[in-house]
Each structure stands twice: as structure tokens, then as C-alpha cells.
Amino acid sequence: MWIIYALSAAVIWGISYAASGRVIERGMTPLAFFFFFALFGSIAAGLALLLLGKMATIPGEIRGLGPDWVWFVVAMVTSAAGALLIYMAISEKNATLASLIEISYPLFVAIFAWLFFRETQFNLASLLGGLMILGGVGVVFLGNRS
Numbered sequence: 001m002w003i004i005y006a007l008s009a010a011v012i013w014g015i016s017y018a019a020s021g022r023v024i025e026r027g028m029t030p031l032a033f034f035f036f037f038a039l040f041g042s043i044a045a046g047l048a049l050l051l052l053g054k055m056a057t058i059p060g061e062i063r064g065l066g067p068d069w070v071w072f073v074v075a076m077v078t079s080a081a082g083a084l085l086i087y088m089a090i091s092e093k094n095a096t097l098a099s100l101i102e103i104s105y106p107l108f109v110a111i112f113a114w115l116f117f118r119e120t121q122f123n124l125a126s127l128l129g130g131l132m133i134l135g136g137v138g139v140v141f142l143g144n145r146s
Contacts, residue, residue: 013099020087021095030087037083071116093144100140104133 024033049055065072089098107130113119122130 017086017090017095017099021090024087024091025094030084030091033087034080034084037087038080097140097144101137104137106130107133 020033024030046055049058062069062072086098086102089101092098110122110126110130113121
């Protein structure tokens with residue numbers, strides 16, 4: 001199922017970036033857009049937790065992290081920063097180009113997983129794919145420097 005979830009997320013992110021690009025192009029600031037993104041996400045997640053009867057499990061889930069609660073905070077801060085930064089990139093150029101550069105993040109996932117946790121999450125094929133992604137980022141950047 002992971003491949004279906006990942007491909008579905010890619011399609012939904014494609015819709016989201018195209019729509020957010022239009023909204024930001026029409027004058028909404030990246031910060032205001034990010035505010036509404038976070039607000040909607042909070043309301044939707046809160047309602048889902050309530051409807052599924054899972055709201056009471058949240059404190060236990062956080063306690064269950066033990067010392068890894070720090071990584072929870074890191075994940076929350078960097079997720080928020082990443083979302084705001086992609087909206088800022090979209091406002092400076094466009095959704096397509098910003099997303100083509102952002103697509104280099106899997107390489108950074110592998111690097112940080114190794115640096116932080118000493119987890120090797122790549123093999124030769126994924127390493128070569130990562131290098132190809134970086135090459136593609138270079139091509140997109142150099143072809144759109146205006």
C-alpha cells in the first residue's frame with residue numbers, strides 16, 4: 001500500500017501546488033497562505049481525531065516517544081518551515097519550477113537519516129537516482145535563471 005499512498009500524495013501535492021501557485025500569483029502572500037494551510041490542517045485533523053475517538057490518545061502518543069520527543073519537535077518545526085519556504089519559492093518564481101527544485105528532498109532525507117540516526121536508507125540504485133535528481137535540479141535552475 002505504501003506505493004499507492006506515495007503516488008496518491010504526489011497527485012494531491014500536484015493539485016495543491018498548481019492551486020496554491022494560482023492563489024499566490026493573484027496576490028495572497030505566502031505567509032497568509034501558510035496560515036490558512038496550517039489552520040485548515042489543524043481543523044481537519046482535529047475533526048478526524050474527534051470523529052475517530054482518538055483525541056484522548058494524543059498525550060499518550062507523545063509520552064510514548066520518550067526521549068525522541070525532541071525529534072517530534074524538530075519534525076514539526078522543519079515541516080512548518082518547509083511549507084512556508086515552498087510557498088515563498090512559488091511566489092518568487094512559479095509552482096512548477098519551485099516543485100522541480102524541491103523534488104531534491106529525498107536525497108536530503110537519506111543524508112539526514114544517516115547523519116542523525118546512522119540509518120542507511122539507500123543503495124546503489126537510489127544513490128544514482130539521487131544524483132540524477134540533483135542533475136535535474138541543476139538543469140532546471142540553469143535553464144530558468146531569469
